[in-house]
Amino acid sequence: MSFTKKIVSLVSAASMASALVSAVPSVYAEDSSALLINEICTQNKTSYTDSYGKASDWIELLNAGSSAMDISGYGLSDDPAAGAVFSFPSGTVLGAGQRILVIASKEPSDGSELHTGFSLSKSGDTVILYDKSGNAVQTVEIPSLKEDETYGRAPDGGSSFAKMEATPLAENKSAVAEPVFSMTSGFYGNTDNLALSLSSEDTIYYTLDSTDPTTSETAKVYSADIPLYDRSSEPNVYSKYQHDNTAQSIILSTNYKASSALFDKATVVRAAAKSADGRFSPVVTNTYFVMPQDKLKFYTDIPVVSMVTDPDNLFDPDKGIYVCGNQFLEWKKNNPGAFKSEWDADNVANFFSKGKAWERPASITLFENGELGFSQEMGIRIKGASTRNSQSKSFNIFARSEYGDSKLNYTLLEDNVSKITGKKVKKYDSFSLRAVGWVDRMRELAVTDPLKKLDDLATYDSRRCMLFIDGELWGMYDLMEKCSDYYIQSNYDIPAENAAIIKNGELEEGTDADYDEIEDISDYCEKNDLSRKEAYEYVASRIDIDSIILHYCAGLYLGTWDWPNYNYMMWKNKGEPIEGNPYSDGKWRFGTFDLDYSAGLTYASFGGVQGYAHDSFRKMDKSVNDTPTTIFHALLDNEEFRNRFAATFSSFATDVYEPEKMVAIIDSQEQQYMPYMVMMSWRWNSGTPKKDYSGYSADETAYYHKELNTMRDFFRNRPEYAMKFMKEYLGLSSETAFLTVKADKGGTVKLNGSILSLSDGKWAGSLKKGDKVTVSAAPDTGYTFGGWTGAVTSSDTEISFTVQNDSVISCAFMRNSFEKGDLNSDGSVSVADMLLLQKHILGNQSFDEEIWNRADMDGDSCVDSLDMVLLRKKVIAGR
Template identity: 75%
Template sequence: MDLLRRAAAAISAAAAASSLITAAPFAHAEGGELLINEVCTQNKTSYTDSYGKASDWIELINTGSSDLDIGGFGLSEDPSAAPVFVFPEGTVLGAGKLLVIAASKDASTENELHTGFALSKTGETLALYSPDGSCIQTLEVPALKEDETYGRLPGSGTMSKMRPTPDAPNAAAVAEPVFSMESGFYSAEQGMSLSLSSSDTIYYTLDSSDPTTSDTAKVYSGAIPMYDRSSEPNVYSAYEHNNTAQSIILSTNYKASSSLFDKATVVRAAAKSADGTFSSVVTNTYFVMDNDKLAYYSDIPVISMVTDPDNLFDPDKGIYVCGNQFLEWRRTQPGAFKSEWDSSNIANFFSKGKEWERPATITMFEEGGLCFTQDMGIRIKGASTRNSQSKSFNIYARSEYGDSKLEYPILPDNLSCDDSKLIKKYDSFSLRAVGWVDRMRELAVTDPLKKLDDLATYDSRRCMLFIDGELWGMYDLLEKCSDYYIQSNYGVPAEDVCIIKNGELEEGPDSAYDELKALSDYCKTHDLSSSEAYDYVAS
């Protein structure tokens, strides 16, 4: 606190701080070195600043044996530019001590320094400058998950992703388990097995539940047999209409098929250290099949969607079932009637918004080979079709799960509107059930419409979807409308896009929506045959 009070007292003189950049070179105390020690670009719970906000943060360390006067040193998120933030004169960092700076645009306070710039959750380049303006450290910070940091490993100085420890010694993240086989398709063979390795205790599940919380998690003690599970009873695809909160459809009496579906083995594993900290969960999907099935699935893209089954089928939070909220509505509205296809029904699968998004691991295979695996968010998609046994999904790449973009050409013929480049990066896409006649009509019409320059279309292809290791059927994999779709297809920056659907703002600032509404109201109340009114609208 004394350090920060002295620093804050000098902030009033910081108007002249820019002159410190050109001051004489600063002589480090013997053995002393100022370094960026840890960076958090997606803080949610690890640090609360003096404004009560969960600001991102940068931690510096004096690695030397003597105190350092760091007045005049600077920080920037652009190594090619001058420092954006300069430490006030008289700021001293003790030997071996740490200093946390809030990475926000708020003003520094009596007890806390703020950089004046924010950090990018998709990755950042930080630069640390000496008072003479020379860059003494450049740090390439990768995209980080929420409450994950990038910092110096204790004892080595090597940079690594880790769990956040603001103003405390860095703690390396628990290493993920290593799988002996990658996700993929394998010919059924006797004695094939999967082994896992880690210096810590490994917990794993085979039912797609989260091994860090699941009651079914087992401690790994030996090889896991790999075999064709298709002859085993259906589990998740056995949900049907049964008048309970776990009905996947409303009053239509849908009964699940008694046929045994093709299945994959889903292994989810996490390592647990001696202090009880878990690593990230690693999810792999294995298709062990005879050669005929392997040949069939090599001819069509295959997507494995893995999520804790509760995210789909739990009566309270499951997005694939009607849920307790529907039963409660029906109980409190005796005699009330709504068609089961009415999208205003109070059912889990009719519910929308971020509250009804669930985490999942999405893995894609083509020609039997692994394309990508990425943790993403899933939501139920559509209107009345949500009340069907084969529901559609929207899939979102978000930094809270991992990467904020999916960097893979999921649609190999998807070119930008001027046919100048293949689109290889997506922020979202959709998986749409194909069991509807209008889907066939739409595909028949879409291809010729692509030749019209002034009409936007969505590229798509067919795929087979497995959910939690069970075959779900054939789906359309297609582009999803978003601000990034507009950017990648039409070259308009995402931040300049405003999307309105059914009269509601989906993307963009409220101000843009207000401007459009005001323009609409103007058109309703003015005669556009008037040149003055017409010129205003045209402008």
């Protein structure tokens, strides 16, 4: 493509094609400082359509000088290490005071439009301008931007940058600056003369009822400090919603009446500045917990989430997502005498409505240890199935670019780590707030804790928090991961665009072909005998065997009621396999979640026995023939699979849900969360909050303690019954005993001379009672053998014993102490370590957390080429 000398005229974006004209001045300025990166759009939706018909991002440059400039050879890049990725073609001239738009896309340039060859990230990026000699003359660090929000010079052509509305090829129009709060969101003692001041060059409008100050009838013009005090003694507003046969009922049935008790409250201040020309700034939302010290201590000992949204988004009859709404009343009118229970899948109500149309904007703020963790504008929806009809509803929370950042950059769950890198997950596209409103919800956190440690079974990490909505106490919630393509990326290092997910029989991510694949596998299982090696191996090439075994072991052992073809997930990588990533092989894997109806809860269908004595294998009757249980049924016809399943199931009794371990988990959770369980009950069951937050009397906790004891009894007694039912179902002899061998990373273990394959750090197999076995341990280089515990305690590397009952034996390997740079754990720092680091930097070698820390030579929490320089120096110095 050739260009003649051109002057770029100041024109509208719509007529950019005519911007390149042939009027040529005789003299061109050579001062590169006159050429400015003036405005950048990283999330264009409507501000500009390129010649390919796409809403591509763009970069505007301005000639701020008094003479025309020949900018041929000037370049742009988004990567400082790459140099100029794009260069202006020969003959490109920019007139004095005029501007040019360059499209940030990978499409080729054409005669009317220039394309950079690179795109920009909406979550923040860098743009560098290079002069004709290849020198970087300007660098602009772009923050995260909303849709059609830009980052530009304010004023136009000036030295400072600010977020603003998009004005491609026109003078920058500075956004109205947000009002500045004198106090950050946080916890404050209830002292006299505590007041909030706001400042802005424009007029400030604010509200104290969580409504939007740019549209609310209650908005006031700020003129004096806003007093801050403990509002808990003030009348409830949003907590008063109940069932009252109107469109604002929060449940469909008539069994909920709001408590008259006064619940704890925070002060929510929402403010926006309004310019002289009538434009508003973005709304700023802050939450202040002003309370006596005992209350502050109560809320300091647990994370607190403040969810703030215009109350109409929750309670308006037409658009409120928390109420049954006018659509329910209309349905009742047209269906006189009809009744729908909370279990009906086709319920007609606002809070049963799903999809993006029923998502509402909200400000989400998290406090930890009384300190501000994060505050971000996000989207909220009602979560769940039948629980949507509960008075304490659950929420899904979404980070979206239309609200601000498309990701939440925060360590939301401290113990949540990638299965591949071992590093903490520090970025989320979504999460859930699940109400802990019933006794069954107390089970989720306890029973999920051991499952998180199983590499081949996906589940959701979580922790408890207290939720306030629009400044009023809502109660205890589980803050937990949410199923999404990004969940697969952050947990399994699979690119989000390559994740296929089927959840509860519905396609969540992927294509119809992915869904059809599962149905095809199910059909194959129904029509073929999987006792045949060829048929079994075909299914094993499509389904991860360890994963499906763990999923069904969990559901059967826990006696999960709303299961097996519900509360499950299947996922796979539909892209190319990734070297070193075992989860990228294209096989379908399972996830298990929503385990509240388990671990001791009993139902009429249980036949009047305790939960631990219920034969959950009845759920495996051949009449349960929906996917994925059809696949599991067929696999059980194969002896190899049957033996693997039986051995793994035994490890749930002896290891995964070992009784005393589970009792300890339940004890810990009771001690930590009992005050908040009681508070949740008071909030939703007509209770009266106690003034003394230091503890609760025995009668107040008796109900919850009894239910927790039901869980303890379940885990103490379940092994005997579960193993009996499993052996009967599989037709195994009562003389069969199962041995589980556990081992730390750092060595190999042999059983009767054969090396064991230790999936998730353990092996399980069946033997006959009375069999004598020999196990031996050999530590890897850099590790030391630490001894045997469990069925046998010994410091000898090889031991023999007789198996009498189902038992567990554990082998300890301890990593030796290593210095920085010793990446192969051989006790020295050498060229071999440099080769490993080079592979890691190039993306061909993954490190676990400990080796990654040793590779971080400069301690900047990043492993890169700078660490290679320091490692090379250390190797040279050591020679």
